[in-house]
Amino acid sequence: MIPVSSHTLSIDGLHKRFGALHVLRGIDMQFEPGSVTAILGHNGSGKTTLIKTILGLVKPDAGRLFFDGQKLSADAAYRARIGYMPQIARFPENLTGTELLAMLKDLRGNPAALDEELLGAFALKNELAKPLRTLSGGTRQKVSAVIAFLFQPSFIILDEPTAGLDPVASRVLKDKIIDEREKGTTFVLTSHLLSEVEELADRIVFLLDGQIRFAGTATDLKATTGHPELERAIAHLMTEAAA
Amino acid sequence: MTRLLLTILLLTVLPAQAQDHLTVSPDGPMQSVAEALAQVAPGGTVVIEAGVYQEPPLVIDKPMTLQGQGDVILDGQSEHQILTITADSVTVRGLTFRNVGVSFIEDRAAVKVDDASHCLIENNHFVDTFFGIYLARTANCRVVGNELYASGETETKSGNGIHLWYCKNITVADNYITGHRDGIYFEFVEDSRVAGNLSERNLRYGLHFMFSDRCQYHDNTFQYNDAGVAVMYTEHVEMYRNRFAHNWGSAAYGLLLKDIIDSHIEGNVFEQNTIGMYAEGSNRVVIQDNTFRENGWAVKIMANALDNEFTRNSFVANTFDVATNSRQSYSTFDGNYWDKYQGYDLDRDGVGDVPFRPVRLFALLVEQNEPSLLLLRSMFVDLLDAAERVLPVLTPETLVDTQPAMHPPMQP
Amino acid sequence: MNATAKILTYELQDVLRSRGVIAYAVFFLLLTEALLQFGSSTASVLLSLMNVVLLLLPLVSLVFGTMYLYNARDFVELLLSQPIRRPHLFGGLYLGLAVPLATGFLAGTCLPFLWHGVEAASHAQTLLVLALTGTALTFIFVALAFLIAVRFEDKARGLGVALVVWLFLAVLYDGLVLLALHMFANYPLETPALVLTLLNPVDLARVLLLLQVDISALMGYTGAVFERFFGSLFGVGVASAALLVWLAVPLFFGLRRFNRKDF
Structure with a gap:
């Protein structure tokens, strides 16, 4: 398959094994600029592995990834254009939030263009002075979200972004996602909250046993499965697989 | 007045007659130590004034005192023994002896006392004298406050600093000995005392004795000897x-x-x-x-x-x-x-x-196999030792x- | 400033604030101070320190190093999602632990000697050799710890392997050497013994220290061979090279593994 440069990210024939476990079995995907893709699937379906492969945390056994038309290699420069919010945010225990942000900025050569909107929206100023180990799980999630958006990336990966956030913070984050998409940022997210998926995602990719079982809009999914509610439609895909 | 004149006359005309006190100096009337030793009366004193004296081997065969005044150097020119004492009650004091020269045939020494008693060898310097002070068949002597320096390179080409052979009641005290074969050497010496000496950097032993019963050694330092x-x-x-x-x-x-x-x-x-x-x-x-x-x-x-x-x-x-x-x-x-x-x-x-x-068990292992010494202070060896201490099997x-x-x- | 140096700076901030490294430095400080207060002589103080350097220091470096890398896993993931190359991160992490550990050791052991003074020049030289070998062992065993931690996913298993490696290098290896020396007692063994020493960093450090401390006991033929070897420029070169190999090999394989590893 020839990479199409209009895609932010294109994945081509991706395979990954962990020992005997064949986690990803031939994934082909394209991500359009300014789109939000939700990757769904039950536990162990390969969602996190797929995300980590995009980030270069996991090395694929076969297949190629192209980011902005460039093949991914050991060169880490492409990650300057990716923002990532992991499922569970854990940081060096003894650093403060301020120091962590300073470190990340420093590591990227202190770029001038920064998006610190979430910092204010989450009212984090006071929390940043404390050592990260003393922060609550929710606060750490907020710090993690700030980091994901901080460097104005063109591609943002959010792994269960609202898990652990209170409803207010959750709303702030979702609004931020919608705003940024309007500006052309590409999103990939995973979530267990289907309402969230329905609200944010342009496209749903359903992974099953390391393969793409379904890819398309929510409307397509409902039409294909014949269920008017997304939750039922997803459940349908899962039971179908089990059968 | 006439008596005084007579005395002066006697002194100048009859120089061969024995005298109680003689002075040797490089530019005075008496320039030869050998001559002075021959002329001095028994019990008399020969004083040598500062200078370097190259004389034939000297012999003292009567009780007397030989004393240096200032920097007196008796040089053996690396050819022969310098001074031999064969009489009792001889004192040698304040001299520097140098260059005796190596001999493989005889035990040449700067000062050799042979078959005598009651000698006192005190505050002398010895520089490269093969054997320094050599006492043979001697009794009731004192060797005190001497400094003996030698720069020998091999044992066989070096003599001992203070060497005693068949002696009795000798005191060797407060001497400094360095660079000799043995610093202090005793063979068949009895009832003697060695005290306050410093014997260091000698080519073999700082102190070496055998067959020397009832001797005391106290307050000496023996260090850096090979x-x-x-x-x-x-x-x-x-x-x-x-x-x-x-x-x-x-x-x-x-x-x-x-x-x-x-x-x-x-x-x-x-x-x-x-x-x-x-x-x-x-x-x-x-x-x-x-x-x-x-x-x-x-x-x-x-x-x-x-x-x-x-x-x-x-x-x-x-x-x-x-x-x-x-x-x-x-x-x-x-x-x-x-x-x-x-x-x-x-x-x-x-x-x-x-x-x-x-x-330690390890000491035993090292006795049997020297290279194991390399495992010294290894945890394994310490554990072995601990086990052996609890239950001795080999030690x-x-x-x-x-x-x-x-x-x-x-x-x- | 390149990425390794930047990571190192932040790692230092992090590690220096963790109680572990501070406790480690304080331990050495108190130990040395106590030994100097109550020990009978500088020589015996240096002997006790030598035992600690040969046994405890490798153990602490190994355990600390493996635990550190396992615990840093989230941090590693965070940084790897940034535009940072893996070798830079590995280097930063390694130096970020090895440098504080070595500094803690050096400060802890050397500072008390500063205010107590050193009796003799020979003792100062022994202290210098102790400081150098201790530093070398710290860097080597942190490298081994990193290799173990990237090689084994499971924390408990990695820790177990670290302990086995320590037990082997610090204790069992010498048992095998002793056995070999006695089995081949009829052959000239000085050169093989020399080689066996070079093959184990703990033994190499121990022998370098022995040559300082137990000089009177080592004056026999074996000691003479070793003194001549380690006293020569060639010997010092070979010993340094051996220590460098012990540093480079684990680091090389550790980095290779780290580069290919999935997080």
Whole structure:
């Protein structure tokens, strides 16, 4: 398959094994600029592995990834254009939030263009002075979200972004996602909250046993499965697989 | 007045007549030491004034005093002995003897006393004199405050600093000896005393004696000698408060005892020697209140050494405290301080409640196989030692200090 | 400033604030201070320190190093999602632990000597060799720890392997050497013994220290061979090279593994 440069990210024939476990079995995907893709699937379906492969945390056994038309290699420069919010945010225990942000900025050569909107929206100023180990799980999630958006990336990966956030913070984050998409940022997210998926995602990719079982809009999914509610439609895909 | 004139006349006209006091100087009326020695009356004094004198071998054959005034150098021109004393009651004082020259045939010396008594050799300097002071068949002499320097390179081409052979009642005190074959050498010497000397950097032994009964050695320092100190075949030796230090080498001993009987070694310090004290065939020697510090082996005692008593000694920072060549031990160790002792003292009487076994298994392994020494201070070896201490299988069961001291005694 | 140096700076901030490294430095400080207060002589103080350097220091470096890398896993993931190359991160992490550990050791052991003073020049030299070998062992064993931690996913298993490696290098290896020396007692063994020493960093450090401390005991033939070897420029070169190999090999394989590893 020839990479199409209009895609932010294109994945081509991706395979990954962990020992005997064949986690990803031939994934082909394209991500359009300014789109939000939700990757769904039950536990162990390969969602996190797929995300980590995009980030270069996991090395694929076969297949190629192209980011902005460039093949991914050991060169880490492409990650300057990716923002990532992991499922569970854990940081060096003894650093403060301020120091962590300073470190990340420093590591990227202190770029001038920064998006610190979430910092204010989450009212984090006071929390940043404390050592990260003393922060609550929710606060750490907020710090993690700030980091994901901080460097104005063109591609943002959010792994269960609202898990652990209170409803207010959750709303702030979702609004931020919608705003940024309007500006052309590409999103990939995973979530267990289907309402969230329905609200944010342009496209749903359903992974099953390391393969793409379904890819398309929510409307397509409902039409294909014949269920008017997304939750039922997803459940349908899962039971179908089990059968 | 006439009498005075007569005296002057006699003095000038009859110079060959014996006189009580003569002065030798490089530019005076009397320029030859040999001549002055011939002319001086028995019991008289010859004073030599500052200068360098190259004379034929000198002989003193009557009681007299030979004394230097200022920097007096008697030079043997590396060819011959300088001074031989064959009479009793001779004093030699304040002279510098130099350049005797090596001989492989005779024991040439700067000052040789032969078959005489009551001599005093005091405050002289000796520089490159092969043998320095040599006393043979001599009694009741004193060798005091001399300094002997030699720059010999090999044992065979060097003589001893102070050499005594068949002597009695001699005092050798406060001398400094360096660079000789043996610093102080005794053979067949009896009832003599060696005190306050410093003997260092000699090519073989700092002190070396054999067949010399009833002698005392105290407050001397023997250090940096190539082979340390060796004493042999002697009874009733008394060694007090000496310092045996820095004698390093594969055959260097702070103090080597061979067939020493009924003797006392007390209050000495043995520091930084390859082997602090080595005892072979030595019996009934009392070794007490000594300090053994930072030696490779503090004490090596062979199985043929019997009934020696090690009491109140202090063993600190030695690589091996005691080594032996047998599973038997015929000497006793009691009330010594061992820095490696790990026992306790519940009744607080200063004596450890658990016996201490100073012989390490590893010392035995090294005796059998020298390269294993490389495993010194390895955890594995320490574990082996600990196991052996708990349950002795190879080390001497009877070599044990049943009353180890908890604290080092106050010692130099 | 390149990425390794930047990561190192932040790692230092993090590690220096963790109680572990501070406790480690304080331990050495108190130990040395106590030994100097109550020890009978500088020589015996140096002997006790030598035992600690040969046994405890490798153990602490190994355990600390493996635990550190396992615990840093989230941090590693965070940084790897940033535009940072893996070799830079590995280098930063390694130096970020090895440098504080070595500094803690050096400060802890050397500072008390500063205010107590050193009796003799020979003791100063021994202290210098002790400081150098201790530093070398720290860097080597942190490298081994990193290799173990990237090689084994499971924390408990990695820790177990670290302990086995320590037990082997610090204790069992010498047992095998002793056995070999006695089995071949009839052959000239000085050169093989020399080679065996070079093959184990703990033994190499131990022998370098022995040559300082137990000089009187080592004056025999074996000692002479070793002194001549390690006293020569060639010997110092070979010993340094051996230590460098012990540093480079684990680091190389550790980095290779780290580069290919999935997080």
